[in-house]
Amino acid sequence: MAEEALKVSDLKGEFRKKVRELLPKGNLDLCLTCGTCSGGCPATGLEGMDPRKFVRMVMLGLDEEVTTTPWVWMCSMCQRCIYACPMSVDIPQMVGLARQAWPRETRPKGILGSCDMALRHDTCSAMGTSEEDFEFVVEDVLAEVREEQPGWENLEAPINKKGAMYFLNQNSREPVTEPEEMVPLWKILHLVGADWTYGTKGWAAENYCMFLQDWEAWEHIVRVKAKAVDDLECKYWLNTE
């Protein structure tokens, strides 16, 4: 490989420096260039890129290429490469840092929009659903089931029930676009007698600010959610997945 001839230490990569600061114990330098990561990565070949190549480019200080390639948005940050890598090189973290190098307004509009939406209400809904709208949908769907489905007159979908064991979160897609999909889960929880609740604040499961790599917004969202669960004194923050 031609790049091996270059003396890596002589290159001045700002991005490489940042990776070294933020990644644990010389992680980047451990790469053996074995290619195991690329062999099992579904993003290999997109934009002429693959994870091994990406690591090499970071290593060589090719800042311009690394921080502008749209490939960083085509890696799903799934961590399969770390799992497979003999040296556990944290490629998705480098990808995250490269995403962050994009000026915020140039990052993919859809992810940006979903993050900004989630900052509008304490629901953290990426679809911009407010506390009132969520409560309305849940109560509306519940009333319909109680009325129309014999045997479910006592079905419950508690909201803001203090001291419940489980604080259930919900992907916004359900209350917004397919509310009847919430019902099977309510029925299951009812049958087992689970002590659960939704919270008008922090109920939305998604978090696009992390994908956007807007750390300030990501932290804000996690704080709002954590506070919502603690305010209701719930023991578990329960995911539908």
Add this chain to the structure above:
Amino acid sequence: MFAVRAGLQKFNIEHNFEIESIIRLYARWIREDKLKVNSDWNKDLQVKFTVQDPCQLVRKSFGDPVAEDLRYVVKKVVGEENFVDMHPNRSNNYCCGGGGGYLQSGYTEARHQYGKVKLNQILATKADYCIAPCHNCHSQIHDLSEHFEADYHTVHLWTLIALSLGILAENEREYLGDDLKEVNMPGY
């Protein structure tokens, strides 16, 4: 879930709760006989199912034990002989391409290309249904079947649990194919 778990750690956020996955609870409730699922409805039908191990849940959060819980639940619900695993699987599973903001990124062509790996994995099982217990996976795997005109269906796990229990109403069967639209309907 990963965003919160990782965020709590990264930003050192104090909290008094633990993070739990409903998949682990389903498995526990079935073991404790609180959730009385069975696969009788599929005894004669023999509809085949495979399951997606969501990266966020398995590789990035609870590891192989939760993948075992997931299989335990699925087998109880659809019948052991009607479950076909993908390969590779569990912590070594391929991402479907729905994560990381991909679905919202606008890079649709790349996302479909990425998803081909998952598509081929699903097709190799010859399953009629792919159970996707994560929202992004569900959207992506469903979209892959439409884009590539594959004829598997994509379902949530709660749909099948409720189906098995005989409590899945007609309007809760959106993601089921015609073969299951009327199976085990609530008796009223």
